[in-house]
Amino acid sequence: MSNFSLSKFKQLPLVMTSMSRWDGDFSSASWSLAKTFAKDQVVIYVDYPFTLLDFFRERKKPSVKARKRALLFGENCLKPLTDYGPNLYALTPPLMLPINWLPPGWLYRKLAGWNDRRLSRQITKGLRHLGWSDFIFFNSFNPLYLSSLPTGFSPKAFIYQSRDNIRALEPYLRKHGSYLEIDAIQEADLSLATSRLLKKELEELSGNKVAYFPNAADFNLFKAAYEADLPLPRELDGLPRPIIGYTGNICHRIDYEIIQEICEKNPEKTLVMVGPRNHWGHTDIDLDALPNLHFTGPKKIEQLPAYLAHFDLLVLPFLCNKVTKSIYPLKINEYLASGKPVVATPFSEDIRSFHPHIRLEADKQSFVQAIDEELAQDLPEKAAKRYQEAAANTWEGRVSLFWKLINQTFSL
Structure with a gap:
């Protein structure tokens, strides 16, 4: 010592x-x-x-x-x-x-x-x-x-x-x-x-x-998604709204059946995934065949607030398994700093601790239904509480x- x-x-x-x-x-x-x-x-x-x-x-x-x-x-x-x-x-x-x-x-x-x-x-x-x-x-x-x-x-x-x-x-x-x-x-x-x-x-x-x-979270960086009028990233220009967003590694943790369900049950909505694509070998679903699913590729952390600012809702659709049950996801506080509604799977004790600031649904049908409900029921008061939760982390x-x-x- x-x-x-x-x-x-x-x-x-x-x-x-x-x-x-x-x-x-x-x-x-x-x-x-x-x-x-x-x-x-x-x-x-x-x-x-x-x-x-x-x-x-x-x-x-x-x-x-x-x-x-x-x-x-x-x-x-x-x-x-x-x-x-x-x-x-x-x-x-x-x-x-x-x-x-x-x-x-x-x-x-x-x-x-x-x-x-x-x-x-x-x-x-x-x-x-x-x-x-x-x-x-x-x-x-x-x-x-x-x-x-x-x-x-x-x-x-x-x-x-x-x-x-x-x-x-x-x-x-x-x-x-x-x-x-x-x-x-x-x-x-x-x-x-x-x-x-x-x-x-x-x-x-x-x-x-x-x-x-x-x-x-880097709250001082991500709070700009809530507080500032950030420019629209070029990849989002012209995409049908509402836009559902995901940021992070597109990898073995994600439940791709939920991704497919979101896209197929919401043809009028857009799902955008920001991050490196490492899903090959982890799903048989042809993600490129989903017309309303868009990939931007990896972005530097400094670029992410602009995407969060222009998403209407954020998702964290991780599998509920041995890999994810011990995860405190880095992105949850980044999401909350934007003030946007969040729908996630209840994959760990740590993610469950963020309820009621986020919506938790385990199966793909309930997850998709929650997206519609959270978009319809979002209020400035709810956004402010999410922002305040991120400010504490x-x-x-x-x-x-x-x-x-x-x-x-x-x-x-």
Whole structure:
């Protein structure tokens, strides 16, 4: 345990790792937290590492080309992100060994240790470049790297955050991530979970205390969808109204039968999905055959309020299953900040906690009926209450909670 005072902790740089990159296709909780911490202290946001195999497969992508010299030679690995203020940096790790194909055991552990030492040296190099030796290490749901800290990599505080039930995710992640996450929780000074069920499960699996640390929203960004007269995104120009909207990854979590039902039972309405399309392999429904379903592709988080402002109703049609029952969805507070009515499935205890500010329906027929009812019954008073709910769930509030938990953990 550190003998630092809380004020000294707040002055240290924070190094954050996650399974997303700062310039990825969609917003993430880790990136939002990093930007919020960086308002008051130095933050080094560590990109999810590329392996040698990733580099070969993706070498022609602009995101890889932009990082090429850092990946291959370690040059310019620390990039100041001045668009987000003076304190935020992105760090590109060197290429890692592709080892996920190995079975659990001594060889995987040995090579994972080599990767971790390589990554930690790059982080230390970045810290020294900025004139720092002491730091806080925040692993925000990336158990495949630095779940256990190598010798010589000694932060003043080690925080691990779980944001999803990795034991129910795709085989690639759960193969090693499921047990490495428990390693991280057992080694960390403070462990966090974004949902109530996830907190309970991780405490049972690790034998350690895990704090509830829910997701939030960049309220100052998303409140513009409620308060301001934002320009109409070009993809929405001329679409029949009302427009039903969804933002986020279009992936394995979504109930595509509900999507189909919305479109087929509401031919006069438009459904627009904003985000990267990763649904192939998760549904046999030909989404492109639905004439009133439109895809915009991924958008930067700064662009999303304009879409929310011009949607008439928002949907969160997640499947109710083992994967989703421990999710506190990042987008719910973004939705509520817009003041628009929301219809969701009751997939987790956390999403159910937002009732009565949102409508919850489990089956596709009830879901579609709820859309009509919420559109017909929407009132300015209801919109204001949704907006106020989002205002109580901000990243600034979560950062305050983080320091409170640090204070409790280290008995400062």
